[in-house]
Amino acid sequence: MSELTDLTIAGALSGLDKGEFTSRELTRAYIAEVENGRALNAFTTETPEKALEMAGAADAARRSGDAGPLNGIPLAIKDLFCTKGVLTTASSHILHGFKPPYESSVTSNLWRDGAVMLGKVSLDEFAMGSSNETSFYGPVQNPWRTTDGKARVPGGSSGGSAAAVAARMAAAATGTDTGGSIRQPASFCGLAGIKPTYGRCSRWGIIAFASSLDQAGPITRTVEDAAIMLRSMAGYDPKDSTSINTPVPDYRKALTGDIRGLKIGIPQEYRMDGTPPDVLALWDRGIQWMKDAGAQIVDISLPHTKYALATYYIVAPAEASSNLARYDGVRYGLREQGGNLIEMYENTRGAGFGEEVQRRILIGTYVLSAGYYDAYYLKAQKVRTLIAQDFEQAFGRVDAILTPTAPCSAFSPGEKSDDPISMYLNDVFTVPASLAGIPGMSVPAGVCGAGLPLGLQILGRPFEEETVLKVGHVIEQAAGFSARPRIWWKEAA
Amino acid sequence: MSKLISGATGEWEVVIGLEVHAQITSNAKLFSGAATEFGAEPNTQVSLVDAAMPGMLPVINAYCVEQAVRTGLALEAQINLYSIFDRKNYFYADLPQGYQISQYKQPVVGEGIITLDLKDGETKDVGIERLHLEQDAGKSMHDQHPTMTYVDLNRSGVALMEIVSKPDMRSSEEAGAYLKKLRTILRYIGTCDGNMEQGSMRADVNVSVRRPGGPLGTRCEIKNVNSVRFVQQAIEYEARRQIDVIEDGGKIVQETRLYDVAQGVTRSMRSKEEAHDYRYFPDPDLLPLELDPAWVDKIKAGLPELPDEKKNRLMRDFGLSVYDAGVMVSEPEIGVYFEEVARGRDPKQASNWVTGSLFAALNAKGVSITESPVTAANLGKLIDLIADNTISGRIAKDVFEIMVETGGDPAKIVEEKGLKQITDTGFIEGIVEKIIAENPGQVAQYDGGANPKVIGWFVGQVMKQSQGKANPAQVNELLKKKLG
Numbered sequence A: 001m002s003e004l005t006d007l008t009i010a011g012a013l014s015g016l017d018k019g020e021f022t023s024r025e026l027t028r029a030y031i032a033e034v035e036n037g038r039a040l041n042a043f044t045t046e047t048p049e050k051a052l053e054m055a056g057a058a059d060a061a062r063r064s065g066d067a068g069p070l071n072g073i074p075l076a077i078k079d080l081f082c083t084k085g086v087l088t089t090a091s092s093h094i095l096h097g098f099k100p101p102y103e104s105s106v107t108s109n110l111w112r113d114g115a116v117m118l119g120k121v122s123l124d125e126f127a128m129g130s131s132n133e134t135s136f137y138g139p140v141q142n143p144w145r146t147t148d149g150k151a152r153v154p155g156g157s158s159g160g161s162a163a164a165v166a167a168r169m170a171a172a173a174t175g176t177d178t179g180g181s182i183r184q185p186a187s188f189c190g191l192a193g194i195k196p197t198y199g200r201c202s203r204w205g206i207i208a209f210a211s212s213l214d215q216a217g218p219i220t221r222t223v224e225d226a227a228i229m230l231r232s233m234a235g236y237d238p239k240d241s242t243s244i245n246t247p248v249p250d251y252r253k254a255l256t257g258d259i260r261g262l263k264i265g266i267p268q269e270y271r272m273d274g275t276p277p278d279v280l281a282l283w284d285r286g287i288q289w290m291k292d293a294g295a296q297i298v299d300i301s302l303p304h305t306k307y308a309l310a311t312y313y314i315v316a317p318a319e320a321s322s323n324l325a326r327y328d329g330v331r332y333g334l335r336e337q338g339g340n341l342i343e344m345y346e347n348t349r350g351a352g353f354g355e356e357v358q359r360r361i362l363i364g365t366y367v368l369s370a371g372y373y374d375a376y377y378l379k380a381q382k383v384r385t386l387i388a389q390d391f392e393q394a395f396g397r398v399d400a401i402l403t404p405t406a407p408c409s410a411f412s413p414g415e416k417s418d419d420p421i422s423m424y425l426n427d428v429f430t431v432p433a434s435l436a437g438i439p440g441m442s443v444p445a446g447v448c449g450a451g452l453p454l455g456l457q458i459l460g461r462p463f464e465e466e467t468v469l470k471v472g473h474v475i476e477q478a479a480g481f482s483a484r485p486r487i488w489w490k491e492a493a
Numbered sequence B: 001m002s003k004l005i006s007g008a009t010g011e012w013e014v015v016i017g018l019e020v021h022a023q024i025t026s027n028a029k030l031f032s033g034a035a036t037e038f039g040a041e042p043n044t045q046v047s048l049v050d051a052a053m054p055g056m057l058p059v060i061n062a063y064c065v066e067q068a069v070r071t072g073l074a075l076e077a078q079i080n081l082y083s084i085f086d087r088k089n090y091f092y093a094d095l096p097q098g099y100q101i102s103q104y105k106q107p108v109v110g111e112g113i114i115t116l117d118l119k120d121g122e123t124k125d126v127g128i129e130r131l132h133l134e135q136d137a138g139k140s141m142h143d144q145h146p147t148m149t150y151v152d153l154n155r156s157g158v159a160l161m162e163i164v165s166k167p168d169m170r171s172s173e174e175a176g177a178y179l180k181k182l183r184t185i186l187r188y189i190g191t192c193d194g195n196m197e198q199g200s201m202r203a204d205v206n207v208s209v210r211r212p213g214g215p216l217g218t219r220c221e222i223k224n225v226n227s228v229r230f231v232q233q234a235i236e237y238e239a240r241r242q243i244d245v246i247e248d249g250g251k252i253v254q255e256t257r258l259y260d261v262a263q264g265v266t267r268s269m270r271s272k273e274e275a276h277d278y279r280y281f282p283d284p285d286l287l288p289l290e291l292d293p294a295w296v297d298k299i300k301a302g303l304p305e306l307p308d309e310k311k312n313r314l315m316r317d318f319g320l321s322v323y324d325a326g327v328m329v330s331e332p333e334i335g336v337y338f339e340e341v342a343r344g345r346d347p348k349q350a351s352n353w354v355t356g357s358l359f360a361a362l363n364a365k366g367v368s369i370t371e372s373p374v375t376a377a378n379l380g381k382l383i384d385l386i387a388d389n390t391i392s393g394r395i396a397k398d399v400f401e402i403m404v405e406t407g408g409d410p411a412k413i414v415e416e417k418g419l420k421q422i423t424d425t426g427f428i429e430g431i432v433e434k435i436i437a438e439n440p441g442q443v444a445q446y447d448g449g450a451n452p453k454v455i456g457w458f459v460g461q462v463m464k465q466s467q468g469k470a471n472p473a474q475v476n477e478l479l480k481k482k483l484g
Helices: A003-004 A009-018 A023-037 A046-064 A107-112 A157-167 A183-186 A223-233 A277-292 A303-328 A339-352 A355-368 A374-394 A422-427 A430-438 A465-479 B062-074 B174-189 B227-247 B293-301 B307-318 B322-329 B332-342 B346-366 B376-387 B392-407 B411-418 B425-438 B440-449 B454-465 B472-483
Strands: A042-048 A074-076 A115-122 A172-177 A192-195 A215-220 A265-268 A296-300 A399-405 A438-448 A453-460 B004-006 B011-023 B086-089 B099-102 B112-117 B123-135 B139-141 B151-154 B159-165 B199-209 B220-227 B255-260 B263-269
Touching: A003 A023, A003 A465, A003 B322, A009 A023, A009 A223, A023 A042, A023 A046, A023 A074, A023 A115, A042 A157, A046 A115, A074 A157, A107 A172, A107 A223, A107 B392, A115 A157, A157 A172, A157 A183, A157 A215, A172 A192, A172 A223, A183 A192, A183 A265, A183 A438, A183 A453, A192 A223, A215 A223, A223 A438, A223 A465, A265 A277, A277 A399, A277 A438, A277 A453, A277 A465, A303 A355, A303 A374, A303 A422, A303 A430, A303 B086, A355 A374, A374 A430, A399 A465, A438 A465, B004 B227, B011 B174, B011 B227, B062 B123, B062 B159, B062 B174, B062 B293, B086 B263, B112 B174, B123 B174, B139 B346, B139 B392, B174 B199, B174 B227, B174 B307, B174 B332, B199 B227, B220 B227, B227 B263, B307 B322, B307 B332, B307 B346, B322 B332, B322 B346, B332 B346, B332 B376, B346 B376, B346 B392, B376 B392, B392 B411, B425 B454, B425 B472, B440 B454, B440 B472, B454 B472
Parallel strands: A074 A115, A074 A172, A265 A296, A265 A399, B220 B255
Antiparallel strands: A042 A115, A172 A215, A192 A215, A192 A438, A399 A453, A438 A453, B004 B011, B011 B159, B011 B199, B086 B099, B099 B123, B112 B123, B123 B159, B139 B151, B199 B220, B255 B263
16 A cells, blocks of 8 residues: 555645545555654654544545545645644643634645645744754654765754654645745755745734744655645635735646746856755756756846845744744643743743744844834845745746756754754755745755755746746656655654 | 922922823724623633734724724824734733733824813814734632642733824823713713723823923833822822932933732832833734725724814804813713703703703712613603793702602603693682782782892792692782782
């Protein structure tokens, strides 16, 4: 049965449609892989019984001709999405025992379309991190290791999502991206991952990190799967005031393979000093693939790129410091008693939040403080506008932008955890698009010298996910990325 | 009327500004669909948003915005077509989000004006600085458990308008008049019930003192005062306290104070140094609030007659005095009642009945005009009975007393109790002659009109004999004739 878990979403849907296997069979195969893969520590909560029940319902729907676009497909859900009656932790101790009495809009959309939930997957605590090492439930392992067998982080914050999909423990997974949290782990784990335009997917029921940046999206094995899954996740939601009311196209139809005449921008500012030659070489290869496919390469400038990281690390913590104020021990989650209200707050938040979350709350509180607001937060907002204008101007000349996803392949556990700045630098290519709110996708395009996957990033105009997917699809085809991680985790189990 | 306060070293002027929190009349909260009924069981009117559950998002309630715009229009204020919601961050157990959604730098309503009605028909214009929308917090109850605090989130997220005046008031009377006038306007347009006892209108009072015409002094803010009387008392106390401090060589420190109702004093709550840093920033969960000018115009066109307009109309159309007209518009229901009574009748009579007997009766019963046992229609009928000589003014008072007790129709009461005025000249003449015959002493006193006051005594006797039913005008006339 194990080959069932090798199927893409598109492949599995076709098999289900033809009656070659049932969703229950497919789901059972994945449940077995979830059990086999516990050494990866990708799941925070496994829900096998719920999965089989949902699979049974999906099979019944298919028999009666009511199969939705994702009918019977087993998914892993990032533990930042609230799932009704199922433990939802944000990988934080502060949400100890929290079972929401409601379902997020994005997961509701997935279940509406027939998808099956295998469980909840780990992340950096409150999605703050780039290596999935800040989870209260311990670091997640990347299924990929170097050719000489060294362990690697899966990236973050959607590290559990990426690890689960790469290790065939789920057909696909939901992720969220605030500054690169879908694209970077997709790159580190050899997967496709798209962050759609801000406002494309509802944020309702997703635990907030930085409200003006957070956006949900899929992590999948192929661009086609990303197109299928994004269509189900996206859509207007009146419960989210920042959700945009514009129709969701059938993204799959955009994957024509034809990008002739398309103008692809190459931003000179992304050629940064210290970028490893592997990464630069892959980027050059990507440019060549574009040319080969008949696209026109245009050199562009995004002059405010160098301010993006600093801007991001003011705006995101500022919003986070306020968004995380609700975790106060009063109504749900962890409470550590104290002699009075203030002590209770201090004890609860001191014990409930990990180091990185505390660091960002402190930074955020600082930049919003009287006397510092203008110099930090207000200035950052102005720079953010300039960064968005950079992209607007560029998209007057080009249809999409091609860059590396991350400045390196997956790094070693612990390599950057003692140095927050070097960790933050890992977001350098993904953060500008987040600040501008534009869609961005990472597509697996090659391996580095150490045998680890590397991704290329495609950025597009607001709500032009179709162009992004189309270009991503061409890269995927040209790269013919077929490497697979060696399956070491089953031995470990 | 001097508004200055005498101190040991000379005269002082008090400068007052008010920040009123008015709960918007709306069935649902500002950013959630939860209900807003007052006095419901604790924590029964709380949505996931109001409890700040993870991942919950606010969505603006358009009706609350409409109410704020309506209020702005009634205050002749500038309506800002573009405004921003900000987060005001602070920790408290009854503030679930850890921040209050409010409007900081760009409120929905800008500068306006409110005309105060003062003693003797005097008026004074007070500037409105701004009006903004914000959420209310929940309620902490510290008296339910020996060591724990209970939290009721029913009020959490309820829509408030914070209406900020300019520091234009110069006495506690003016502050009282401001609150009353504001409350009247809000009630007229139905945007707040103005009920201070239930907390749907609360005031923060800014008080400073200065030498007349001198530079503004340092102000203290007295938080959350919940009646007009307490606002006035707090101002009196605070102004005197500040004058005493300064005259004793001290300095006023900017601080937040509380009014202790039992002791009648204000107490320091926190100094400027201890003030919260609210870390305001635009709420990223909400888009800027953009209003369509046509929508605002539509609200403007739908505004009811406002108290000042109505007052002018009552003075013009009914010839009411400034004072009487002021009383009639003080509450929308009084105006409606009065107009029904006055329509087609003598307005002065109508006004006298409403402000005299009716108000006295309502006061004695402790009910509002909407609960009056005497309906406007019945009071009108009573006045008609006087006008057409069916009853005398004196009998009318008795009939009114019965109406207050029974709520009955005055015509029926007159009929049943046999109170109809006697206009039969022969019958009255009989009584007049009898009284004259029986009282030669008084006749001598009257002395053929040389001592006209005595006639009053005769009138009284005749009325008594007729059980008050004789027509007083006829009685007078006949007496004068018979007594020569």
